[in-house]
Amino acid sequence: MIEQRRADGSLRHLVTLEGLQRAEVEALLDRSRGYARRLGERPPATRTLAGVTIANLFTEPSTRTRVSFELAGRRLGAEVVNLEVQLSSRVKGESMLDTIFTLQALHFDVFVIRDAEPGVLSLVATEVAPGVSVLSAGEAHLSHPTQGLLDALTVRQYKGDIGALRIAIVGDIRHSRVARSAYQIFRLLEAREVRIVAPPALMPEPLEFAGCPRFETLEEGLEGVDVVMMLRVQKERLARTDVPDGDEYFARFGLTARRLARARPDAIVMHPQPMNRGVEIASEVADGPQSVIRSQVSNGVAVRMAVLETVAAGLAHGRGKA
Numbered sequence: 001m002i003e004q005r006r007a008d009g010s011l012r013h014l015v016t017l018e019g020l021q022r023a024e025v026e027a028l029l030d031r032s033r034g035y036a037r038r039l040g041e042r043p044p045a046t047r048t049l050a051g052v053t054i055a056n057l058f059t060e061p062s063t064r065t066r067v068s069f070e071l072a073g074r075r076l077g078a079e080v081v082n083l084e085v086q087l088s089s090r091v092k093g094e095s096m097l098d099t100i101f102t103l104q105a106l107h108f109d110v111f112v113i114r115d116a117e118p119g120v121l122s123l124v125a126t127e128v129a130p131g132v133s134v135l136s137a138g139e140a141h142l143s144h145p146t147q148g149l150l151d152a153l154t155v156r157q158y159k160g161d162i163g164a165l166r167i168a169i170v171g172d173i174r175h176s177r178v179a180r181s182a183y184q185i186f187r188l189l190e191a192r193e194v195r196i197v198a199p200p201a202l203m204p205e206p207l208e209f210a211g212c213p214r215f216e217t218l219e220e221g222l223e224g225v226d227v228v229m230m231l232r233v234q235k236e237r238l239a240r241t242d243v244p245d246g247d248e249y250f251a252r253f254g255l256t257a258r259r260l261a262r263a264r265p266d267a268i269v270m271h272p273q274p275m276n277r278g279v280e281i282a283s284e285v286a287d288g289p290q291s292v293i294r295s296q297v298s299n300g301v302a303v304r305m306a307v308l309e310t311v312a313a314g315l316a317h318g319r320g321k322a
């Protein structure tokens with residue numbers, strides 16, 4: 001595991017939630033709450049990151065994550081540059097490093113990276129200049145730390161103390177970085193129960209999510225839960241062909257109002273998006289009264305502001321920059 005902290009213990013990189021202390025996550029969530037606004041309210045804007053330059057490097061498609069990292073930087077007064085990198089000829093992350101070294105010569109303080117290859121984020125974090133921070137915007141199927149944070153923030157906002165809650169993560173757990181980061185953060189915050197619900201082909205290996213209750217039908221898996229987190233079938237990562245698709249998936253695993261009735265009446269429904277309506281979720285649920293999906297999107301900006309501000313607070317360490 002890579003070292004994400006500076007010598008003084010402050011957070012420099014956020015590549016994974018693994019290894020973070022509960023107090024560090026609580027501090028990030030508290031800071032995020034300060035930036036969170038209700039839907040429709042004017043977002044906050046400050047200049048605390050004036051003079052800081054951020055590069056967004058995405059080698060996989062993204063809408064929400066990229067836009068919200070960009071807005072987060074701009075709303076803190078930073079300069080943000082978006083780069084869509086085509087790395088088709090890449091060998092083991094080397095072209096990513098070349099890109100990073102080139103950009104470093106132009107003076108960037110923070111690299112926000114989304115990449116499909118496991119390990120590239122950690123490699124970059126180890127190789128960047130001392131004053132530079134690396135933030136994950138999603139790494140392969142492995143982790144998506146800011147998504148985990150925004151999910152925890154959203155659950156707290158609607159349901160209060162996570163320690164009292166039963167949380168079901170539903171769908172393509174096997175290929176989902178969102179599921180892995182959600183599981184980590186909800187365990188760290190000591191949720192009463194985190195369970196995974198998936199058809200057998202989309203379950204993770206037994207050693208992953210160890211000790212977590214597993215359900216292979218939606219009906220059983222939703223029984224009595226407070227939070228239902230739906231996931232998209234990650235077709236781009238699917239190697240096997242025994243996974244039901246489209247209508248068949250919906251018939252077996254689609255979240256309908258009728259199935260949702262198994263959960264607690266005040267349960268909330270989440271989805272990181274992009275959503276496949278009529279595959280993993282029915283529109284009546286996605287747009288229904290229990291859905292908090294739009295708040296997740298809005299909280300994404302608040303969380304990314306908090307993370308950027310946290311790592312930028314230590315920029316002076318590496319470069320003598322105020």
Ligand code: NCD
Nearest residue numbers: 064065138178232272273274
């Ligand atoms: C997800 C992702 O890319 O990991 N989207 C997101 O960041 N909100 C989920 C997905 O692609 O299904």
